[in-house]
Amino acid sequence: MIHDSSRRRRFIKTIFPVLLTLALTLLPVFNNSSYVLSTLIFIGIYSIVTISLCLLMGYAGQISLGHAAFYGMGAYGSAILTVKFGVNPWLGMVAAAVFTALVAWAIGIPTLKLKEHYLALATLGFGVIIYIIFTQETEWTGGPSGLNGIPYLSLGKLTFNNDISYYYLVWIVVLLTVYLATNIVNSRIGRALRAIHGSETAAEAMGVNTAAYKLQIFVLSAVFASIAGSLYSHYITMINPSPFGFKMSIEFVLMAVVGGIASIWGPLVGVSVVIFLTQFLRDAIPYLIPGAGGEVEIVAFGLILAVIMIFMPEGLFRGLVDRWDNPARYRKTPSPLPSSMWEEDES
Amino acid sequence: MDPGQLLQLLIAGLVLGVIYALIAVGFITVYNVTGIINFAQGEFVMLGAMLAVTLHKYHLPLPLILLISVAAMALTGMLMQRLAIRPAKSATLVTFIIISIGISIALRGAALLIWGTNPYTLPPFSSQTGLEWLGAHIQVQSLWILAITLFAFAGLFYFFEKTYTGKAVKACVINPNAAELMGINPQSMSLLAFAIAGGMGALAGVVITPITLASYDMGLMFGLKGFVAAVLGGLSSVPGALIGGVLLGILESLGAGYISSGYKDALAFLILVLILFVKPDGLLGKIRGNRV
Numbered sequence: 186m187i188h189d190s191s192r193r194r195r196f197i198k199t200i201f202p203v204l205l206t207l208a209l210t211l212l213p214v215f216n217n218s219s220y221v222l223s224t225l226i227f228i229g230i231y232s233i234v235t236i237s238l239c240l241l242m243g244y245a246g247q248i249s250l251g252h253a254a255f256y257g258m259g260a261y262g263s264a265i266l267t268v269k270f271g272v273n274p275w276l277g278m279v280a281a282a283v284f285t286a287l288v289a290w291a292i293g294i295p296t297l298k299l300k301e302h303y304l305a306l307a308t309l310g311f312g313v314i315i316y317i318i319f320t321q322e323t324e325w326t327g328g329p330s331g332l333n334g335i336p337y338l339s340l341g342k343l344t345f346n347n348d349i350s351y352y353y354l355v356w357i358v359v360l361l362t363v364y365l366a367t368n369i370v371n372s373r374i375g376r377a378l379r380a381i382h383g384s385e386t387a388a389e390a391m392g393v394n395t396a397a398y399k400l401q402i403f404v405l406s407a408v409f410a411s412i413a414g415s416l417y418s419h420y421i422t423m424i425n426p427s428p429f430g431f432k433m434s435i436e437f438v439l440m441a442v443v444g445g446i447a448s449i450w451g452p453l454v455g456v457s458v459v460i461f462l463t464q465f466l467r468d469a470i471p472y473l474i475p476g477a478g479g480e481v482e483i484v485a486f487g488l489i490l491a492v493i494m495i496f497m498p499e500g501l502f503r504g505l506v507d508r509w510d511n512p513a514r515y516r517k518t519p520s521p522l523p524s525s526m527w528e529e530d531e532s
Numbered sequence: 533m534d535p536g537q538l539l540q541l542l543i544a545g546l547v548l549g550v551i552y553a554l555i556a557v558g559f560i561t562v563y564n565v566t567g568i569i570n571f572a573q574g575e576f577v578m579l580g581a582m583l584a585v586t587l588h589k590y591h592l593p594l595p596l597i598l599l600i601s602v603a604a605m606a607l608t609g610m611l612m613q614r615l616a617i618r619p620a621k622s623a624t625l626v627t628f629i630i631i632s633i634g635i636s637i638a639l640r641g642a643a644l645l646i647w648g649t650n651p652y653t654l655p656p657f658s659s660q661t662g663l664e665w666l667g668a669h670i671q672v673q674s675l676w677i678l679a680i681t682l683f684a685f686a687g688l689f690y691f692f693e694k695t696y697t698g699k700a701v702k703a704c705v706i707n708p709n710a711a712e713l714m715g716i717n718p719q720s721m722s723l724l725a726f727a728i729a730g731g732m733g734a735l736a737g738v739v740i741t742p743i744t745l746a747s748y749d750m751g752l753m754f755g756l757k758g759f760v761a762a763v764l765g766g767l768s769s770v771p772g773a774l775i776g777g778v779l780l781g782i783l784e785s786l787g788a789g790y791i792s793s794g795y796k797d798a799l800a801f802l803i804l805v806l807i808l809f810v811k812p813d814g815l816l817g818k819i820r821g822n823r824v
Contacts, residue, residue: 242626248626248629295809296805296809298809299808302563302569302625302763302767303763303808305569305629306759306760306763306804306808307804307805307808307809309756309801310760310801310802310804310805310808311801311805313756313797313798313801314798314801314802314805317794317795317797317798318798320794321792321794321795321798431752431756432752435633438626438629438630439630439633442626442627442630446626481641481645482641483637483638483640483641483644484638484641484642484645485638485641486637486638486641487634487635487636487637487638487639487640487641488634488638489634490630490633490634490637491616491630491631491634491635491638492634494620494627494630494631494634495616495619495620495631496619496620498620498624498627
């Protein structure tokens with residue numbers, strides 16, 4: 186039984202990335218409507234942020250309710266550098282990421298000493314402050330109306346100014362992020378992070394420099410979010426503060442938790458579920474309840490979210506994989522323990 | 533610095549502060565009894581206010597409106613505990629945060645559905661609108677708010693210190709495990725905590741509406757500020773909520789008056805972050821050891 190399930194699991198782990206990459210590559214051949222592509226581009230951009238959040242939440246066990254701030258710093262960094270100073274977009278993206286890393290480092294040193302609710306609150310406070318800076322520093326950010334005329338990214342003769350090229354660009358970055366994250370998770374750092382998640386004091390007693398690891402992963406996570414923000418800027422080509430507020434931070438946490446925070450593929454599931462659910466509700470509700478507006482969609486969204494969390498607290502991805510792996514365990518008693526670890530590579 | 537203006541800002545801050553304190557009481561009671569940070573707390577404030585606005589259209593007297601609204605939200609809080617919190621027994625901290633965020637999104641959506649995006653108002657509780665005192669212009673509604681909150685806090689004090697049920701809740705707040713060993717049922721205490729949270733939230737919403745207007749999206753900021761107040765006060769006691777709330781309200785009001793009104797929310801959170809860095813357990817926090 187155990188052998189069977191571990192073999193099956195190893196099989197999934199090898200085959201899944203290959204299948205996903207293949208499906209992603211071929212998809213535009215079958216359907217290249219801009220509706221589908223732009224949805225997938227957003228799923229990609231949000232996935233990058235959510236994966237970075239999962240590294241922080243699922244592995245290091247540190248919550249962040251202010252990740253939209255890093256995402257926004259990438260977006261605004263790119264926008265300001267390219268629009269106001271005419272910097273090359275790629276260079277702008279790197280500069281924004283470096284700046285975000287510095288801010289995350291400075292913020293992280295005092296913040297990561299905090300625990301649980303206090304950490305949640307401090308990151309939340311930081312997120313709100315950054316959001317208010319976006320809306321108030323009109324000279325730089327254009328205030329509430331924002332900035333427009335952000336240039337497209339280009340590579341030699343290829344300009345990423347249509348959905349199909351941007352789709353490939355974004356998903357290459359997503360797969361790179363997944364690759365990097367998987368490597369980190371299965372390395373010495375990953376083990377140290379899981380130890381911190383399990384018990385910080387115990388990890389420290391075993392000689393893990395918890396403060397340094399937490400800070401590193403926090404900065405890395407911020408850099409991923411910043412890059413995703415830059416990608417957003419160069420896709421939409423105009424920005425305003427609204428997608429970078431507290432609601433977005435919450436939405437990122439939501440996507441992460443729905444997919445399951447302690448996995449690298451979970452975020453892709455979580456982001457897709459949240460985005461498709463939103464789209465589906467938008468389409469289905471006027472049909473089911475004639476005359477109903479977008480408000481019903483919000484109600485339904487909130488309720489579905491709560492229900493998923495009540496009955497599958499380990500997230501959809503983890504929850505479904507576990508149930509498929511070991512259905513007997515779930516026949517009578519629902520999930521006794523949220524499985525908090527992504528299994529290590531069998532050695 | 534004009535003393536009249538200073539006084540006016542201080543009073544405005546005090547009023548805002550007691551409102552935050554009422555909301556913080558909800559956070560603190562629920563957190564200490566159940567270990568959950570209830571992000572739907574702000575929606576109780578909004579729903580209480582909106583319900584009061586609707587009841588006012590039927591020309592009910594204001595005290596009755598206040599009572600109905602508080603009772604209805606206490607009931608909503610209990611419903612939330614039964615339907616959303618109780619079924620998720622083994623959930624982790626983050627999961628409970630997400631569940632309560634889900635509920636809060638649903639409640640906000642429901643409010644949007646029922647009341648739309650327009651802001652509504654209630655008339656002030658008495659016909660006289662303002663008075664001058666030492667050069668400061670004071671809204672009479674402010675005095676009403678202070679009086680009603682004072683009354684509410686006196687009621688809470690009586691409940692927690694003098695009644696058997698209140699002492700049982702307090703016992704859960706101090707040590708849930710010991711309380712359970714003494715035969716206190718944690719489920720009914722949790723239900724009661726949510727009722728208190730709903731009721732106090734609604735009270736805050738109804739009394740502040742004549743000053744700030746009520747709209748479907750008011751819950752988010754009120755909820756966040758209430759949370760900040762709760763943490764400033766140490767997240768552990770009702771007097772702490774009052775001190776944290778008033779401190780936050782006054783700082784916010786002075787910041788808006790003397791520094792920048794655009795940055796007033798940022799200032800509140802900046803102070804919060806600074807205090808967390810210096811004194812991570814809140815200003816009145818208990819000293820706790822690390823648990824392995």
